[in-house]
Amino acid sequence: MTSHQRLAVSEVGDVTVVRFVDRRILDAANIEELGGELFGLVEDQNRQKLLINFTDVEFLSSAALNKLIILDKKVKTNGGKLVLAELLPEINQVFTITRLDQLFKIEPTEKSALDAF
Secondary structure (H helix, E strand, O other): OOOOOOEEEEEEOOEEEEEEOOOEEOOHHHHHHHHHHHHHHHHOOOOOEEEEEOOOOOEEOHHHHHHHHHHHHHHHHOOOEEEEEOOOHHHHHHHHHOOHHHOOEEEOOHHHHHHOO
8 A cells, every 4th residue: 555644545435535634735845745645546546436535624725726626637537536525614615715616526524425426
């Protein structure tokens, strides 16, 4: 199994559940590493069902949002599905303001996100 520095990765059935290690996703170097780990799940490990759980994520920079947009394209290109869950109200508001709530499937709980697959 691949080692992850910025992600906690687990499996629930055939769904890969990803949680962020960092509460504040700001630092450019960390975001690059995070992007590489996320993209590796799709490109190297061929994970097709990804659930990203944002529990405890307090801040997400625009660079991190960009990585999520790229990840969404990679997942869809590979015939997979990406669902986001457990966004704090402040993070959810960022997705709404940027209209990314129309791009991403966002569920209030991890359970509802798992059911969305």
